[in-house]
Amino acid sequence: MDPQTSTPETEPNHEPEPTPEASDAAPERSPALGPARPRRRPRLPRLPRLHGLARLRRLRLAGRVAVGVLLVLAPFAGALTAIGYAPPARVEIAGQHVSVKPVIGQNTTQLSGAIVRPEHGEIPLLGKDVGLDLSVDWNHLIPQDKSTRRYLTQLWDDPKPEIARIRSTAQRYVIVWGSVGFAGTLALEAGTLLVLRQRRRKLAAYPPDDAARIAAHNARLRRTAAAVALLALVGLDVAAVRTYTYDDQRTVVGSPVFAGTSLAGTEVDGLVGEVVPFLSILEPRSDFYDQASDNLDQALADVPALKAGKDQVLFIAGEDLEDVNGMARLMGRAADDTDASFLAYTGDLTFAGKSVETYLIDTIDYYSGGVPVEFAPGLHDTDTITSAAQARGWRVADGTAHDVDGVSILTAADPRISTVGDFGSGTVLRDPDVDVPTFLTDTGDEICRSQPDFVLLHDHLLGKQLAALGCAKVAVIDGRSFSFVGPTKVPTDAGGTAVEYTNGSGGGHTTTSPDPGTIKHPATFTAFVYDTKTHATHYSVITVKPNAGVTVTPPISLHVPYADFQRTGETEPPTVSTP
Numbered sequence: 001m002d003p004q005t006s007t008p009e010t011e012p013n014h015e016p017e018p019t020p021e022a023s024d025a026a027p028e029r030s031p032a033l034g035p036a037r038p039r040r041r042p043r044l045p046r047l048p049r050l051h052g053l054a055r056l057r058r059l060r061l062a063g064r065v066a067v068g069v070l071l072v073l074a075p076f077a078g079a080l081t082a083i084g085y086a087p088p089a090r091v092e093i094a095g096q097h098v099s100v101k102p103v104i105g106q107n108t109t110q111l112s113g114a115i116v117r118p119e120h121g122e123i124p125l126l127g128k129d130v131g132l133d134l135s136v137d138w139n140h141l142i143p144q145d146k147s148t149r150r151y152l153t154q155l156w157d158d159p160k161p162e163i164a165r166i167r168s169t170a171q172r173y174v175i176v177w178g179s180v181g182f183a184g185t186l187a188l189e190a191g192t193l194l195v196l197r198q199r200r201r202k203l204a205a206y207p208p209d210d211a212a213r214i215a216a217h218n219a220r221l222r223r224t225a226a227a228v229a230l231l232a233l234v235g236l237d238v239a240a241v242r243t244y245t246y247d248d249q250r251t252v253v254g255s256p257v258f259a260g261t262s263l264a265g266t267e268v269d270g271l272v273g274e275v276v277p278f279l280s281i282l283e284p285r286s287d288f289y290d291q292a293s294d295n296l297d298q299a300l301a302d303v304p305a306l307k308a309g310k311d312q313v314l315f316i317a318g319e320d321l322e323d324v325n326g327m328a329r330l331m332g333r334a335a336d337d338t339d340a341s342f343l344a345y346t347g348d349l350t351f352a353g354k355s356v357e358t359y360l361i362d363t364i365d366y367y368s369g370g371v372p373v374e375f376a377p378g379l380h381d382t383d384t385i386t387s388a389a390q391a392r393g394w395r396v397a398d399g400t401a402h403d404v405d406g407v408s409i410l411t412a413a414d415p416r417i418s419t420v421g422d423f424g425s426g427t428v429l430r431d432p433d434v435d436v437p438t439f440l441t442d443t444g445d446e447i448c449r450s451q452p453d454f455v456l457l458h459d460h461l462l463g464k465q466l467a468a469l470g471c472a473k474v475a476v477i478d479g480r481s482f483s484f485v486g487p488t489k490v491p492t493d494a495g496g497t498a499v500e501y502t503n504g505s506g507g508g509h510t511t512t513s514p515d516p517g518t519i520k521h522p523a524t525f526t527a528f529v530y531d532t533k534t535h536a537t538h539y540s541v542i543t544v545k546p547n548a549g550v551t552v553t554p555p556i557s558l559h560v561p562y563a564d565f566q567r568t569g570e571t572e573p574p575t576v577s578t579p
Contacts, residue, residue, distance in 0.1 A: 070233045075186040077240035082181025083174055084243030091169045093162050095355025099135040102170045105246035106131025116267040118252045119163060132170055158325060161366035162359060288518045288548050289326035295550040296330055300337045303552050306540050311533045313405050314338055317503060318525030319346040319479035321360060323516040324507035327523050328360045330544060331506060332367030338527055341405040343371050346479045347378020347414060347458030350385050351514040352421035358388040365392060376411040378458035379418040379427060399443060401450035406532040408452040414459055415439040440465055447471045460502045467500040468492055474537050475499040475558060482510050484524040486562030499558055519546055529555055
């Protein structure tokens with residue numbers, strides 16, 4: 001047969017007809033649907049590629065988990081970092097500004113990097129010591145004037161109140177900066193999540209193709225922002241770890257120069273020892289006020305009636321400490337022991353009125369447990385002292401009446417200020433427009449207008465004139481008397497009588513010469529118990545003696561003069577029977 005005329009059926013290269021098996025695998029298509037397309041042979045899976053995809057998915061999941069952990073830990077890391085790197089706090093001590101920097105992992109308190117004390121705190125949640133780095137200007141803290149340095153020795157002789165203020169400042173620092181770091185980091189995370197959520201909402205509002213193009217256009221920016229955020233999180237964690245793992249544990253070796261003083265166990269390093277001139281004048285620590293404090297506790301416990309009952313208010317009144325820090329301690333302790341509602345102080349807290357003397361305010365606050373103080377400044381209480389008292393939360397006299405636990409009180413500052421602090425003599429007016437006659441007129445008008453239960457002021461000569469008005473319901477309490485007087489009856493302008501109560505020197509002074517150390521003469525102050533319903537008032541005289549002994553009288557009626565109590569022992573006025 002001619003090859004050129006051969007039919008396809010006899011052509012040797014023509015594909016054979018499909019077998020039944022092939023027909024089953026590829027069924028014939030209807031002629032109307034056209035010729036059938038050859039079936040694509042299925043590809044075998046590429047196992048290595050699938051394995052790589054699975055590993056990539058695992059890596060992505062691990063990365064997301066790691067980022068999630070970083071986000072959860074970030075607020076805590078922010079808190080630690082804020083505590084570790086925030087600027088130090090500042091506190092005023094004896095008129096000098098001291099910076100306070102808590103250090104996690106340090107077990108000592110260091111002053112200007114050289115004087116080291118063993119006091120330190122602890123963060124229970126972390127189980128870590130928290131030491132303190134203090135910084136102060138030595139030239140201001142240690143003045144060259146010998147009399148001023150002597151006042152400082154009283155501060156160092158009982159440093160507990162100031163150490164308590166430093167610790168309180170450090171605690172607030174940790175709480176505040178820890179909260180700022182935690183809340184700030186958490187707010188930043190929340191803000192970032194809100195921005196991302198808002199972005200997704202905006203993209204969802206676009207057509208899919210437009211959204212895809214926008215996402216592709218911003219891909220590089222997103223990757224850069226994500227990388228920066230990740231580095232910030234890692235950096236924050238690194239700073240937190242460094243803060244937490246810091247360790248400075250040392251044993252304090254007390255310097256021999258402090259032996260026998262309240263600074264025993266304190267270590268002085270380097271050149272600082274050469275710039276502390278007051279070390280040579282530190283006297284051995286006296287146990288006088290320790291013993292007097294214990295005796296005061298016992299004496300008050302022996303007078304069970306000296307407690308406020310129902311509808312009663314108990315308060316401590318004193319004055320004329322003039323830098324006797326030890327008696328400030330006892331006055332504050334008496335307020336704490338008796339659960340006093342407040343402490344009424346009628347002037348002459350200090351002698352010179354300098355900022356270095358303000359530590360007496362801290363002493364009273366520390367030993368009283370923070371009892372509110374009503375302060376009627378005296379002649380020696382300058383604007384420096386009253387400003388410091390206000391800064392500590394004391395209520396300084398403003399010449400108006402107000403209520404304290406149901407007791408109406410009017411406090412008045414003495415119109416004069418002594419110039420002894422500036423090596424002068426005499427006085428100047430506290431307010432140039434208010435002399436003594438003007439003070440008496442203005443204060444008297446306010447007393448008669450408001451009719452308070454008690455009036456507090458410093459000078460008993462002025463107090464007597466104000467009591468004579470007969471407008472104070474219970475008594476005018478004053479001082480500026482070296483000898484304790486107690487209650488006296490003052491004839492009033494209306495023909496009746498009023499009560500003036502005059503305290504003695506709370507610092508045991510018998511002259512105006514300053515003597516800030518151990519008292520040489522008896523020091524007195526008073527505990528009052530006032531009934532808000534009946535207005536009945538009793539007083540107890542607290543006396544600290546030069547031998548550290550303490551006596552406390554039973555509550556005596558305000559209508560019984562102290563001299564009569566000493567003579568008869570009677571605490572209530574005699575009853576007069578009517579025929």
